[in-house]
Amino acid sequence: KQEVTQIPAALSVPEGENLVLNCSFTDSAIYNLQWFRQDPGKGLTSLLLIQSSQREQTSGRLNASLDKSSGRSTLYIAASQPGDSATYLCAVEAAGNKLTFGGGTRVLVKP
Amino acid sequence: DGGITQSPKYLFRKEGQNVTLSCEQNLNHDAMYWYRQDPGQGLRLIYYSQIVNDFQKGDIAEGYSVSREKKESFPLTVTSAQKNPTAFYLCASSQNRGTNEKLFFGSGTQLSVL
Numbered sequence: 001k002q003e004v005t006q007i008p009a010a011l012s013v014p015e016g017e018n019l020v021l022n023c024s025f026t027d028s029a030i031y032n033l034q035w036f037r038q039d040p041g042k043g044l045t046s047l048l049l050i051q052s053s054q055r056e057q058t059s060g061r062l063n064a065s066l067d068k069s070s071g072r073s074t075l076y077i078a079a080s081q082p083g084d085s086a087t088y089l090c091a092v093e094a095a096g097n098k099l100t101f102g103g104g105t106r107v108l109v110k111p
Numbered sequence: 112d113g114g115i116t117q118s119p120k121y122l123f124r125k126e127g128q129n130v131t132l133s134c135e136q137n138l139n140h141d142a143m144y145w146y147r148q149d150p151g152q153g154l155r156l157i158y159y160s161q162i163v164n165d166f167q168k169g170d171i172a173e174g175y176s177v178s179r180e181k182k183e184s185f186p187l188t189v190t191s192a193q194k195n196p197t198a199f200y201l202c203a204s205s206q207n208r209g210t211n212e213k214l215f216f217g218s219g220t221q222l223s224v225l
Binding site for chain 1: 155
């Protein structure tokens, strides 16, 4: 059974610092890994999707890497801003189009 | 604006009562999903539908029911058989149910028990 873990559960950084968020999964037989952002009391917004054949994806200040063999992904957010404060979730897609989500990392960027 | 609309934003259920959560999308997507989110936990799939008049159980379907009479609509009923219904419920859609499909989410409904 696939398990997805995100550590730490919460993170606080001063504005301007780079954010590093971690996601690990137990079964490397995945089709892709996605990173989502969730604001309090809201739905999820897709940030990046890395297919299993890719090593990384970039969008603006966001960069996500994927190491399938070690079961890890990292989301980097450069030069963090208070508007980056949110919960970030990762999810892996496996056979049967089954998505397994991590519990999320709650990020606070202090001005 | 294209998107997914969930209503109501907050819902309260009394003991033994069935309640229905609404989900409407105008993205012309074939696939729709219902997820449950508990604090600090990942989302868990309740039901999904790939096409009108068809739906499948997810990982935690017990105590829930759905219908898909229209492409745009995928309501979720939380029945009295669901003994621990307090959670944040999220509806999502994708163009199809396939690999590497991007998911679009609604803003969620918080269900609490009175």
